[in-house]
Amino acid sequence: MRRRLFLCGCTAAACTATVPSARAALPPIPMDRHEAYMRLAIAEAKGNPRYPFGAVIVRPGSGGSGGEVMARGVNDSAANPILHGEIACLNDYVRRHGNAGWADTVLYTTGEPCSMCMSALMWAGIGGVVFASSIEGITRAGIGQIAITARAVADATPFWRGLLLGGVLAAETDRMFLERKR
């Protein structure tokens, strides 16, 4: 199985020139913190055994210290077709914190955001998006996907220059999707 990790290729200077607040607000996040935050998203995903798409929005701590969990969400598309984990999490964030402070936050999600969710995250102006399983990995588990990558949506969004990272704990979430309740 291929494991992929891909990062936003833009430099800090290019980012800050375009969007002053989006990238500058985020402290560097070491990989072990990414993994710790992803484990929180995986815990959320347990709330939907058929479609284990879970998400958390975190305000990362500086210097590798623990961050603050700002919002949580799990797929509830049985109730509402747009309630993917990411949208549920965005809604939870707004309920708790209002429509503010996005640039300081990172969303962690067990599956690569679909084009709907990624667009919503772009509109929010979130500081970063980190996912585990790719669209490819989710499709292998028999879940239909729209074949537009999160990277493609980000690249098509001239006003967003945040962090985009995929493949974090993907071996674990690929297995979770394959072994989901059918």
Ligand SMILES: [Zn+2]
């Ligand atoms: Zn989605």
